Amino acid sequence: MVDAIATLARWVQLVSNLILLGSCLFLIITSTVKRTHSEAWIGRLERLFPWLAVSIPIGLLVILATTIVQITGSANSLGEYEVWLGLLTDTRVGQIWILRFSAAILLLLAILYLCKVSRARWWYACCAVIAALPLVASSLASHAAAEELSVTAIMPYVLHLILAGVWFGALPAFILLIFDKRNKTNKFEVLKRFSSIAFPVMLLIIFTGLVVADQIFDGYYAALVATPYGWFLSAKIFLLVIILLIAMGVRSYWLPLLDCKQDSDVSNGNRGIKRWVPIEFILALLLLLLATIITNTTPAKHALIENWPFSFRFSVIATWNQPNVAIQVWSGLGVLVFAAVILQLGWLRNWGIKRLIFIPTILFISGGAIALQALTIQAYPETYRRPPVLFDVISVAHGSTLFAKHCVECHGLQGMGNGIKSRTLSTKLPDLLIEPHTVEHTPGDFYNWITNGMVNTDMPGYIDKLSDEDRWDLVNYIHALSRGYQARILTPEIIPNKAYVKPPVFSYQGHDGSSGALQEFRENKVVLMVVFSWPQSMSRLEQLKQAYGRLKEQNVMLLAVPNKDLAVEDMKQLVAKELPFPIVTQGAAEIATSFALSRRTLSHPDIIGQGTTPDHMEFLIDRKGYLRARWIPSVDHWGWSDIDQLNLQISALNREKMNISFPEDFVR
Structure with a gap:
């Protein structure tokens, strides 16, 4: 019940805010057309403004109250002043709420003042700007801001909200205008101007929505069909x-009829607009x-998909290098482009509605089927x-022990598929070290195979031999093995602003x-790890x-292992x-x-037999948590033996300002 009340309050204050923003912008457009300010539809619209403005702070108060109930688990806490004060002053949620409420009060005052002064275009513009402030403040409480509180993370969401206000918020004014029989405004000119603005606005809404969705999904697009968020x-x-x-x-059919000379066409245009625009508004309310x-x-990238409901999935990475896949995908995309051309052509030539829908739909379905079929793999x-076991050194080391006990006879000492039993098997084993299997397949795929x-292969299941955690440890080890091979690109010199290798995390005691x-x-120190x-x-x-002393001046954490x-x-x-370091x-x-899995270099791949672990290795881990450089004296010779060279690399890392996320603590 509390969740439903909170959702309703959020919806009411959002709808009110967007309508105030869009209506003010619509009135600015209207003021460019010759008219009188005393028209009835404008009066009715402006009489709504105070009620809409009041509903925003009221909605925010309800949101705050429901938040308190959700946090404390009791409605009785609403009567405790200290609880309200603590939430507002001691939490980020409360501080953002204060900002939103302040913006809402400012908007209310502006609207009340607007009702008392003579109407002017610049006043509508001021109110529109002020109406955007609560929307900007609300973006600080969005999923995007929760992940990363930065301008680049929040700006797409802010633009998405404001653009939604420009389109949706103007619909009530649009409806009042078309239903006002006594208006003296050139209705066609006003609606035409708004329509010319609304079309690019809708395109921008779609674009910013895609950007926001990409931030929320973060590559985890399977959540679109397997989670409540999706x-x-x-x-x-x-x-x-x-x-x-x-x-x-x-825009394309009904509106142009208003500019026709025949009364019957104008009448048809009015009827069509009066029928469809209110439906558009109702659907927009549902959308909001x-x-x-x-x-x-729960955001898509944090949602759990315990059981994928389909026996297949789509993957470009896992299929692209297979024969004819690229040709089939490009062919399917070509059919989709052709369908779009046919749709536009039919629209311009005024095809009948059935023909206009049927032919492009068949082409769209065909093109999608052709392209997606080529990208289909088993799931x-x-x-x-999601792996429940952290990708840390304890899991990797234990996985290494399990791999040596259960897997090396077939998969080989380094996972290259060349174990002593590999030649007796009916199928060729994959190379888990060199080939990109951990990129092409999910951790869940590996877990399923191990379990x-x-x-149709000789690979047995280990559900009866290994615990659930053991199987995930093996998954982590396989990923560490592959990432270690990727680390062969590392040298004693960093590649500026390029972070590739994600090391397992660890805890230590010195x-x-x-x-x-x-x-x-992370975000604090560069780590120099000396093995x-x-x-x-x-x-x-x-x-x-x-x-x-010099290393410490550069804010380096040195660990000797x-x-x-x-x-x-x-x-x-x-x-x-x-020694001054632990x-x-x-x-x-x-x-x-x-x-030690990251010991390989381009000149010394070390893929023969069990491999050789160098006596001494040093690694630089940047402030984001990525493995950026490595020095192996027996391979790289001089390298960091000159401390000045080491300091140069550390200085370069300290100067970097990469806007990237931290490595995930779990493999994905």
Whole structure:
């Protein structure tokens, strides 16, 4: 019940806000046509303004009250002053609400003043600008702002709302004008001007909507058909298509009749507009209700798809290199373009409505079927299931142990499909190291294969041998194996503003009592991780000790990770060196095992047998959490042995201002 009240309040204040914005803009358009301000439809419209303006702060108060009930779980808390004050002052939600409420009050005052002064075009313009302020403030509470509070993240949503106000908000004024029999305005000129603005506005609404949707889905487009967010959005798109068809009909057929010389044509035009524009307005109200519901629904990229409902999915990456796929896809797209041309041609030549709909529809369906069929691959109930196990070094190291125990006989020591049993199998095994299987298939696909085996192959299922967490650890290890091979592009020099390799996260505890996690350094520090052996790395650790002051000045977190467990005497020797940076004691083995997968270079791919782990490796992880550079003395020779070269790379990382998201903590 509380959710329903909150949704209704959001819908009412949004509708009121958009109508005030759009109506003021419509009146600006009307004022450019010769008329008197005393026309009845304008009076009726302006009498609505105070009620609409009042409903916005009232709606916001209801939203705040329902938020308190949802947070505290009790309606009794509404009577506690401290709860209201705490929410408003101590939370981001409350602070954004204050901003929205202030903008709503300012709009109310402007509307009340407008009702008392003589009408002027510039006053309508001022009210339109002020009416946009609550919409701008509301964008701070959107899904886009929740992900990243920045201008680039919020601006598409702001534009989407304002453009919606320009179109939808003007519809009530549009309706009042066409139903006013006594108006002295040149109705056709006003509606024509509005229509010429509304068409590009609708295109921009669609464009900004696509941008916002792309931010929310973040590549997780399967959610469109398998989550509540996707279902509501699909319904919203369906309504929008109907609205667009109605708007196109009004603009291209009914509106031009108003400019005809014959009274019968003008009468038909009036009847058509009076019939279809109110329907467009009602559908738009429903569309805004869906949009309001969507704002309270878990965003697509955070929604869980426990069971994918289809036995197939579409994937460009997994199919594009297969024979004839590109030809088939381009052919399908060509049919779609041809369908659009036919639709436009039929519209211009005034085809009958049945012919105009039937022929392009058949072509659209055919083109889509041709293109999508080529991109179809098999899917499973678990295909889009989110991994419940963190992509961290503990999971990767455990997955490595499981892989060695259960998988190497067939898949080989490095997952290249060349195990001792591989030649006896009926099917060729995939190369999990070099080939891009982790890119082409989802983690859920791998989980399904490990759990249930693969049909028509020798791959058995391990549902009875491995726990659920073990199977996800294997998935994480396979991804770490593939990412480690991708890391062969790394060198001692960073590639400016290019972040590719996502390392597994980790927690650590140092010999000096310090502790932390890799995620804690994001946006704060560059991490220099030194995976060393003792005593082979003694001189390098001494060199880093001498250079530590300069590294610290550059806001570097240096972690020394032994590549194998240190004996008690070895640790005593290290402690005696009085190193100013932590030597990782707890978590070291898992970190060393996981990052050893990133040992390969372009000149030394290390794909023979079990591979060789270097005695010493150093990695630079940038402030976003990406692996950006690597130095292996036995391969790269001089490299960072010159501390100045290391400092140059760190300085370059510190100067970067990449607007990218952090690496996901779970594989996807």
